[in-house]
Amino acid sequence: MKTFRKILLGEEFNRATASIIAILIGLLVGFLVLLISNSAEALAGFKIILSGGFSTGAKGMGQVLYFATPLILTGLSVGFAFKTGLFNIGTPGQFIIGAFAAVYIGVTCTFLPAPLHWIAALLAATIAGGLWALIPGILKAYLNVHEVISSIMMNYIGMYLANYLTKSTIYDIRKAQSLNVADSAVLPKGGLDYIFYNDLGGVKDLSTVNSGIWIAIVVAILIYFIINKTTFGYELKACGFNQNASNYAGINAKRSIVLSMVIAGMLAGLGGGLLYLSGASGRHLKVVDMLAVEGFNGIPVALLGLSNPIGIIFSAFIIAYITQGGNYLQTLNFAPEVIDIIIACIIYFSAFALYFRKLLPFLIKKGRGDRQ
Amino acid sequence: MSILFLIFQQTMFFSIPLLIVALGGLFTERGGVTNIALDGMMIMGAFSGIFFINQMQGQMSGQLLLIMAILISTATGMVFSLLHAFASINMKSDQIISGTALNMFAPAFAIFVARMIQPNGVQQIQFTNTFRIESVPVLGDLPIIGGLFFQNAYITTYLGFVILIISVIVLYKTKFGLRLRACGEHPHAADSVGINVYKIRYAGVLISGALAGLGGLVFVVPTSTNFNATVSGYGFLALAVMIFGQWKPLRVLFAAFFFGLMKTIASTYSVIPFLATAAIPSDVYKMIPFIATLIVLAFSSKSSQAPRAVAIPYDKGSR
Numbered sequence: 001m002k003t004f005r006k007i008l009l010g011e012e013f014n015r016a017t018a019s020i021i022a023i024l025i026g027l028l029v030g031f032l033v034l035l036i037s038n039s040a041e042a043l044a045g046f047k048i049i050l051s052g053g054f055s056t057g058a059k060g061m062g063q064v065l066y067f068a069t070p071l072i073l074t075g076l077s078v079g080f081a082f083k084t085g086l087f088n089i090g091t092p093g094q095f096i097i098g099a100f101a102a103v104y105i106g107v108t109c110t111f112l113p114a115p116l117h118w119i120a121a122l123l124a125a126t127i128a129g130g131l132w133a134l135i136p137g138i139l140k141a142y143l144n145v146h147e148v149i150s151s152i153m154m155n156y157i158g159m160y161l162a163n164y165l166t167k168s169t170i171y172d173i174r175k176a177q178s179l180n181v182a183d184s185a186v187l188p189k190g191g192l193d194y195i196f197y198n199d200l201g202g203v204k205d206l207s208t209v210n211s212g213i214w215i216a217i218v219v220a221i222l223i224y225f226i227i228n229k230t231t232f233g234y235e236l237k238a239c240g241f242n243q244n245a246s247n248y249a250g251i252n253a254k255r256s257i258v259l260s261m262v263i264a265g266m267l268a269g270l271g272g273g274l275l276y277l278s279g280a281s282g283r284h285l286k287v288v289d290m291l292a293v294e295g296f297n298g299i300p301v302a303l304l305g306l307s308n309p310i311g312i313i314f315s316a317f318i319i320a321y322i323t324q325g326g327n328y329l330q331t332l333n334f335a336p337e338v339i340d341i342i343i344a345c346i347i348y349f350s351a352f353a354l355y356f357r358k359l360l361p362f363l364i365k366k367g368r369g370d371r372q
Numbered sequence: 373m374s375i376l377f378l379i380f381q382q383t384m385f386f387s388i389p390l391l392i393v394a395l396g397g398l399f400t401e402r403g404g405v406t407n408i409a410l411d412g413m414m415i416m417g418a419f420s421g422i423f424f425i426n427q428m429q430g431q432m433s434g435q436l437l438l439i440m441a442i443l444i445s446t447a448t449g450m451v452f453s454l455l456h457a458f459a460s461i462n463m464k465s466d467q468i469i470s471g472t473a474l475n476m477f478a479p480a481f482a483i484f485v486a487r488m489i490q491p492n493g494v495q496q497i498q499f500t501n502t503f504r505i506e507s508v509p510v511l512g513d514l515p516i517i518g519g520l521f522f523q524n525a526y527i528t529t530y531l532g533f534v535i536l537i538i539s540v541i542v543l544y545k546t547k548f549g550l551r552l553r554a555c556g557e558h559p560h561a562a563d564s565v566g567i568n569v570y571k572i573r574y575a576g577v578l579i580s581g582a583l584a585g586l587g588g589l590v591f592v593v594p595t596s597t598n599f600n601a602t603v604s605g606y607g608f609l610a611l612a613v614m615i616f617g618q619w620k621p622l623r624v625l626f627a628a629f630f631f632g633l634m635k636t637i638a639s640t641y642s643v644i645p646f647l648a649t650a651a652i653p654s655d656v657y658k659m660i661p662f663i664a665t666l667i668v669l670a671f672s673s674k675s676s677q678a679p680r681a682v683a684i685p686y687d688k689g690s691r
Contacts, residue, residue, distance in 0.1 A: 033484070037484075037485075037488045038488070087468050089468075089472065135666075139666070139669070139670055139673075143669075143670050143671075143673055143674055144673045144674050144676060145666075145669045145670060145673045146615075146673075148408060148468060149608070149611060149612055149615065149669060150666060150669065152605070152608045153608070153612070153662045153663075153665050153666045153669075154662075154666070156605050156659070156662045157659050157662045157663060157666075160655045160656075160658045160659045160662075161655070161659065163655050164653055164655035164656065167655075168653075289604075289658075296476065299469075299472055303469065333493070334488075335483060335484045335487040335488060335493065335495075337480040337481075337483045337484040337487070338480075338484055339480075340476060340477075340479075340480030341477060341480045341481060341484060343476065344473050344474070344476040344477035344480060345473070345477070347469060347472060347473035347476065348455070348459065348470060348473035348474070348477070350469070351459055351463070351465035351466055351469040351470045351473065352459065352463045352465055353465075355463045355464070355465075
């Protein structure tokens with residue numbers, strides 16, 4: 001009993017509970033919104049959200065994994081920056097620039113053989129994302145520009161730049177989207193085509209999911225290792241806690257800030273590459289004046305995952321799951337934006353984490369005291 | 373000459389909303405609460421105001437309709453900002469996270485409601501612009517000044533200047549202004565002389581919400597004929613304007629005009645003779661305001677005069 005109580009009062013459990021409360025409140029608000037807008041079908045609509053990817057069988061679950069892949073990476077990007085005391089709101093820009101770099105290499109460099117081609121494309125995405133975050137990093141470290149403002153500006157610049165470059169280099173005018181990447185640049189299926197398909201009378205209706213999800217999980221573990229087990233990660237974290245103290249301890253704080261931003265940007269850029277290197281049935285770059293949603297959704301993913309890389313994997317699944325459910329909502333004439341409302345509420349209430357965290361141990365202790 | 377007038381009038385259309393929203397940001401930050409949700413508040417304000425115009429334009433038109441829409445936008449922004457105030461003042465949340473949530477909520481809400489209410493699930497809200505003043509009587513006939521300020525204008529332009537003057541007076545000449553500034557610099561000192569820091573900060577956030585809601589409407593009305601759940605990142609530009617203006621109203625005015633000019637060049641380059649022939653793609657022009665912002669911030673942030681206690685939740689018990 002004592003160990004049980006110890007777990008209940010422990011830091012990790014406490015923080016995870018705060019996340020779960022935030023998710024529940026978010027879902028509740030979503031249900032209320034459905035109820036107000038169309039009370040007759042609200043329950044059916046809410047069921048669709050909850051059943052998420054399962055609505056369409058194994059293929060649907062595959063799609064959840066496919067859309068969770070970029071979210072893991074952008075979540076890692078935001079979470080890694082959080083750990084080092086920075087708020088990387090620039091993931092949409094880094095993501096889209098990375099995506100463009102990957103697709104560009106995927107379409108043009110056809111002379112490369114299969115594994116090399118997609119590896120090169122992913123590397124390009126990673127580097128491009130890192131470069132895009134380098135600018136806010138330098139501005140923050142050396143010129144005292146708040147990284148939130150500068151990354152927001154970089155988001156818009158990145159969006160317009162990606163639009164312009166896509167239109168002028170790799171555009172398929174008939175389909176109004178980017179050209180398909182070469183087959184050699186499509187990420188291999190990595191065994192997932194044996195699980196995630198729907199059987200249409202002997203024909204396999206394959207999900208888009210590919211080995212990108214394996215790569216994402218490996219990267220998450222790698223980041224966990226870097227943050228928690230290396231001197232380098234420790235230095236970056238120390239700068240997040242107290243710049244002056246780390247300077248005093250002989251850490252180059254300015255260099256650490258720039259490096260943190262660049263690594264965060266590399267993660268977001270890689271996420272862009274993983275989503276878009278997925279063949280004809282996958283996503284294509286579209287020329288629209290809208291910031292990449294996958295980038296912004298990295299923020300709730302990181303918050304729910306408590307900036308812990310392993311937690312981020314799970315929270316990316318959750319967000320992808322309900323987003324997928326939202327897409328099916330249109331069958332009931334509900335606008336899928338209700339999912340964004342839910343996610344916004346989840347972020348809002350996870351900002352209350354500090355309050356929940358103080359409240360929980362208090363309630364648990366009080367409950368015990370009453371019974372004794 | 374007429375091109376110069378056109379550019380100047382366009383600059384006004386872009387600068388005035390920036391000025392109003394940046395002043396809003398100034399009030400909340402001088403009180404010690406940062407508000408990156410200005411963009412979301414603009415969207416909510418514009419949404420409610422434009423939706424009101426859309427519904428009522430059959431019955432009424434002209435300045436009366438605009439004034440009522442202004443009131444509705446202002447009130448919406450204020451109510452919406454309560455969420456931010458509650459999170460950042462009562463719950464002591466991370467103000468950036470709360471702001472991010474509101475920024476995400478606003479466009480989703482605007483699209484959702486528009487699609488659920490309007491026939492055929494259309495997300496754009498159309499409106500007819502009956503608010504443009506061709507020429508102000510008497511003043512519009514003045515040479516040069518008439519062409520610059522009193523032709524092809526909106527009452528919102530003059531409202532912007534009125535708000536600027538009121539802001540200067542409130543901030544520097546009233547008891548409330550002094551208290552607000554004190555709460556942004558050193559809330560514990562303010563508390564020690566009996567000022568209710570929570571109340572003052574609430575007031576700051578609510579003012580920012582009201583002005584941002586108004587700014588959203590002021591931005592959409594002269595520059596478009598429909599509202600599509602976006603204000604093109606204007607709330608974020610307003611934040612940059614506030615920083616460039618070093619949290620001082622008159623410098624904010626100057627900064628707003630600088631950015632308004634940048635935005636005007638981006639949107640009217642096709643009628644400016646030497647730019648129209650330069651064959652620079654439109655996407656590059658769209659980047660200009662944001663690139664200019666970055667460059668300006670790089671040069672003006674080193675000696676930042678941000679309020680000292682901004683973005684730090686006030687906790688009576690801490691020292």
